[in-house]
Amino acid sequence: MKYLSTRGGMAPQSFSDILLEGLAPDGGLALPESIPTIDEATLESWRSLSYAELATRILTLFIDDIPPADLDRLTHAAYRAEVFGSQAIVPLKPLRNGMTLLGLSEGPTLAFKDMAMQFLGQAFEYVLDKRGATLNILGATSGDTGSAAEYALRGKRGVSVFMLSPHGRMSSFQRAQMYTLQDANIHNIAVKGVFDECQDIVKAIAGDLAFKSQYHIGAVNSINWARIAAQIVYYFWGWLRATSGPGQQVSFAVPSGNFGNILAGHFARQMGLPIRRLVLATNENNVLEEFFRTGVYRPRPAAHTHATSSPSMDISRASNFERFVFDLLDRDPARVRACWDALADKGEFDLGEMRPLFESRYGFVAGVSTHADRLETIRAVHQDSGVLIDPHTADGVKVAAEYMEPGIPMLVLETALPAKFGDTILEATGKPAPLPEALRNLDELPQRVVLMACDAGQMRDYIRQHAPVAA
Numbered sequence: 001m002k003y004l005s006t007r008g009g010m011a012p013q014s015f016s017d018i019l020l021e022g023l024a025p026d027g028g029l030a031l032p033e034s035i036p037t038i039d040e041a042t043l044e045s046w047r048s049l050s051y052a053e054l055a056t057r058i059l060t061l062f063i064d065d066i067p068p069a070d071l072d073r074l075t076h077a078a079y080r081a082e083v084f085g086s087q088a089i090v091p092l093k094p095l096r097n098g099m100t101l102l103g104l105s106e107g108p109t110l111a112f113k114d115m116a117m118q119f120l121g122q123a124f125e126y127v128l129d130k131r132g133a134t135l136n137i138l139g140a141t142s143g144d145t146g147s148a149a150e151y152a153l154r155g156k157r158g159v160s161v162f163m164l165s166p167h168g169r170m171s172s173f174q175r176a177q178m179y180t181l182q183d184a185n186i187h188n189i190a191v192k193g194v195f196d197e198c199q200d201i202v203k204a205i206a207g208d209l210a211f212k213s214q215y216h217i218g219a220v221n222s223i224n225w226a227r228i229a230a231q232i233v234y235y236f237w238g239w240l241r242a243t244s245g246p247g248q249q250v251s252f253a254v255p256s257g258n259f260g261n262i263l264a265g266h267f268a269r270q271m272g273l274p275i276r277r278l279v280l281a282t283n284e285n286n287v288l289e290e291f292f293r294t295g296v297y298r299p300r301p302a303a304h305t306h307a308t309s310s311p312s313m314d315i316s317r318a319s320n321f322e323r324f325v326f327d328l329l330d331r332d333p334a335r336v337r338a339c340w341d342a343l344a345d346k347g348e349f350d351l352g353e354m355r356p357l358f359e360s361r362y363g364f365v366a367g368v369s370t371h372a373d374r375l376e377t378i379r380a381v382h383q384d385s386g387v388l389i390d391p392h393t394a395d396g397v398k399v400a401a402e403y404m405e406p407g408i409p410m411l412v413l414e415t416a417l418p419a420k421f422g423d424t425i426l427e428a429t430g431k432p433a434p435l436p437e438a439l440r441n442l443d444e445l446p447q448r449v450v451l452m453a454c455d456a457g458q459m460r461d462y463i464r465q466h467a468p469v470a471a
C-alpha cells in the first residue's frame, strides 16, 4: 500500500514515511492510493476478535512495511485493559432513548484522542528504533490533543515532546493532567500568551527548515494519516457489537471539529462496512454543517470562531476535510487544487451541484447543537438513563435524535468523559461531574512546567538545550 497526496504532487510513499511527516510536500494530505474492501464473510469472521486483534486485521490493510507479527505486538501494547480500563477497550453503553454510546474515552486522558494516540506512540517508537532516528514532537495545545500525545509518548525511546500551552488559560484539571507528568522526555512549556500565539511559535519553528531538519522536528496533529487509520478500527468494532448478522445497517453520530473522527467513519463505509448514515454534529461553529446543507465550504476567520462550551469543536478550518473532498471529486487532484485555490482567493468554494450525493452516495447528514441544546441534552440523558455525558457527546446525541430510524441502531461516539468539563456539567445538572478514582488526587501531585515569554527565539534555545542528540 502506497500513499499519495490529495494535490497530486507527491511521489508514492510508504506508511512509515508518511507516519513521520505532516503535510505532503505539495501542501496536500497523504491518502492511501486505493481503499481496501472487506467482504461480508471476512467481516463475520471478525466477530470474536479482541479490540487489539481487530486493530491488527484492519491496520495491516493500510500498513505493509511493518511485518504483521510486529504490528500485532504494537496493537496489543496500545490497546490493553490497563490503559483503557476494561477488556472491551471500547464499551458500548445503551441509553434509554434508543441510542448507544460508543465508549471511546476510557483511556488515560478521558477523550477519544487516546484511541489513535496510543497506537501512534507505539508506531513512532517502533519506526524510530528501526531507523536509528530520533524525533522531537513540537505542538501547541489548548487541552485534549496535547495531553493525549504526552500520555502516549511518555517514556518512549527516540522521541521527545515539546508541548506549548497558554499560561493560565486551561482548566486546573487539564493543567494537572499534563504538568504532573515527570517523564524526562516530556517538556511542558506554559507560554505567556493565548493559544493562537502558541500555535504561531510552532509555525515559526516548523517553518524554519534548517532548524527543523537539524533538530528532527515532527508533529502529531490531526492531519496525521496514522491517526485516521487507527480510528477506522472502532467503527468496525461498534458495528460488530451492535449487530448480529451480515448486512445489518448501523448509523453513527459524530461530534466534529477537524473532521478527523468522522473521516475515519467515511473510510470504514468505503471499505464496505454497512453504515447507513454518518451524522455530523457541530456546535455553534457550524462550517461543516453549512457545507453538508448547502455545498458551500466557507471557513471563518479566527475572530469569528465562537468560544463555546464544547471547546474541542471550536474549529474554523477543518484540517481533514480535504481528504473527503478528494473522494467527492472522484480522487481528481486537479479539481481539489481548484477548490483550495478558490478558498485562498475568495475564502470559499461551492460544490452545491454535488449536494445530492452527500447522503445518497456517502451517507452524510449534519446538524447543529447550541449551548442551550447541550445543557438540555445532558440533563435529559442524565434524567432518563442515569448516564452523565460530556458537552461534546451531548452535541452528538442532540443531532443524532434528528436522524433516528426504526430498526437502525444509532451509535453516538462518546468523544470525552464529563469529568473533563465539570463547569458545564454543573451548569446542566446542578452537580459537578465525579472524577475517576485514579485522578482524584491529581491536583496534589507536583507539577513540572517551564514558564516562557511568547517568543520563538527562546523556544528554539530551549529545544537546542533539551533535544536529544541524534545518533
Ligand SMILES: *Cc1c(COP(=O)(O)O)cnc(C)c1O
Residues within 6 Å of the ligand: 111, 112, 113, 144, 145, 222, 255, 256, 257, 258, 259, 260, 261, 262, 312, 313, 392, 415, 416
Ligand atoms: C478533538 C475532539 C473533537 C473533534 O474531533 P475531530 O476529529 O477534530 O472532528 C470532538 N470532541 C472532543 C472531546 C475532542 O477532543
